[in-house]
Amino acid sequence: MNDTAVRHTALTTYVLALGDDALILAQRLGQWVTQAPQIEEDIALANISLDLLGQARTLLGYAGEIEDAGRDEDDLAFLREESDFRNVQLVEIPNGDFAVTIARQLVFSAYQYELYRALVDSADATLAGLAAKAVKEVAYHRDHARQWTLRLGDGTAESHTRMQNGVDRVWPYIEELLETWPVTGELPGVAVGPAPLRQGWAAFVEPVIADATLSVPQPTWRARGGRQGIHTEHLGHLLPEMQYLHRAHPGASW
Amino acid sequence: MSEPAVPTSGPDEPIGGTGSDLSAAGGHGAVPTSGVPVPTPTPAGRPRGRRGWPLWEVFVRARRGLSHQHVGSLHAPDEAMALRNARDVYTRRGEGVSIWVVPSSAIAASSPDEKDPFFDPALDKAYRHPTFYQVPDGVAHL
Numbered sequence: 001m002n003d004t005a006v007r008h009t010a011l012t013t014y015v016l017a018l019g020d021d022a023l024i025l026a027q028r029l030g031q032w033v034t035q036a037p038q039i040e041e042d043i044a045l046a047n048i049s050l051d052l053l054g055q056a057r058t059l060l061g062y063a064g065e066i067e068d069a070g071r072d073e074d075d076l077a078f079l080r081e082e083s084d085f086r087n088v089q090l091v092e093i094p095n096g097d098f099a100v101t102i103a104r105q106l107v108f109s110a111y112q113y114e115l116y117r118a119l120v121d122s123a124d125a126t127l128a129g130l131a132a133k134a135v136k137e138v139a140y141h142r143d144h145a146r147q148w149t150l151r152l153g154d155g156t157a158e159s160h161t162r163m164q165n166g167v168d169r170v171w172p173y174i175e176e177l178l179e180t181w182p183v184t185g186e187l188p189g190v191a192v193g194p195a196p197l198r199q200g201w202a203a204f205v206e207p208v209i210a211d212a213t214l215s216v217p218q219p220t221w222r223a224r225g226g227r228q229g230i231h232t233e234h235l236g237h238l239l240p241e242m243q244y245l246h247r248a249h250p251g252a253s254w
Numbered sequence: 255m256s257e258p259a260v261p262t263s264g265p266d267e268p269i270g271g272t273g274s275d276l277s278a279a280g281g282h283g284a285v286p287t288s289g290v291p292v293p294t295p296t297p298a299g300r301p302r303g304r305r306g307w308p309l310w311e312v313f314v315r316a317r318r319g320l321s322h323q324h325v326g327s328l329h330a331p332d333e334a335m336a337l338r339n340a341r342d343v344y345t346r347r348g349e350g351v352s353i354w355v356v357p358s359s360a361i362a363a364s365s366p367d368e369k370d371p372f373f374d375p376a377l378d379k380a381y382r383h384p385t386f387y388q389v390p391d392g393v394a395h396l
Contacts, residue, residue: 043346044338151331
């Protein structure tokens with residue numbers, strides 16, 4: 001492949017992966033609807049889910065465009081198999097209790113905030129445009145997670161235990177989120193390598209953990225492989241639920 | 255005309271629960287009126303809902319130059335979360351540029367029992383309306 005083709009493929013993969021992160025987390029958060037502790041929180045989580053879904057639509061639509069194989073956002077969301085998804089494993093793990101979800105929101109939205117903030121300056125106009133809009137949405141997601149982490153962590157003994165459990169549950173998935181990712185090296189000026197984001201991520205998350213009287217977990221294992229299409233068993237359960245309608249009624253709309 | 259049967263329990267009480275008489279005059283955030291049981295104050299002194307979160311009244315300003323309007327109420331553990339919940343519940347379709355939240359317990363409401371002395375005397379005072387003088391020709395924008 002020549003350089004242009006390499007960049008082209010890399011960009012498709014990159015955009016697809018960012019879109020998959022947003023799509024799968026949107027689906028996970030959507031599962032809270034009617035289940036949240038309060039109706040207000042139900043709506044808050046649904047709003048966050050819909051923000052992410054909006055980002056996913058733009059990203060997957062754009063990935064389909066670059067790929068130029070005639071696949072649109074729906075084809076990419078609903079007709080791919082598990083091993084074709086490029087999301088990090090963090091977004092596919094089950095919601096757990098409210099504290100687990102909040103812990104995941106904290107680490108993911110802190111990452112996504114730094115990502116979009118950097119993508120605003122991307123040489124790719126579509127990514128830069130999406131990022132400029134999405135960074136405001138994610139700033140709110142991040143704040144929402146921070147507020148809840150503080151309250152649960154520094155709340156009652158029960159809420160503290162659950163919040164610590166939540167943080168412990170998601171910490172092994174952080175390295176995958178923040179590590180260097182080969183494809184970004186092929187897209188200088190366009191993509192944001194996750195590693196440079198680590199500093200901003202830590203500057204936000206670590207004080208929250210400390211203020212919430214939680215301790216930073218020291219996981220003994222780490223997740224890897226999501227970006228290569230290796231997923232936890234949980235994605236295999238999430239996808240049929242998400243894709244069922246489209247597959248049963250191809251092209252259905254309302 | 256008979257009133258339609260409206261559930262009178264607030265959002266923090268079991269349906270058909272205590273039979274308390276809550277006025278929804280200020281929106282669907284029901285305000286306890288006199289002579290009805292008021293939610294028992296917790297040690298912290300605030301009435302709390304079934305799940306322990308106090309009730310807040312939400313006011314939204316639609317755009318600059320307008321005043322804040324009461325839009326409804328919600329439950330939240332504290333004022334910071336009440337603002338965020340209000341943002342999610344009441345402004346997600348672009349309804350506002352500013353939000354106030356006020357603890358429902360901080361609102362003093364007029365009572366239905368006082369309706370006559372409060373409001374009836376105003377009904378037959380036509381002279382309080384500025385309709386008894388001629389507007390001179392040539393006065394614009396009056």
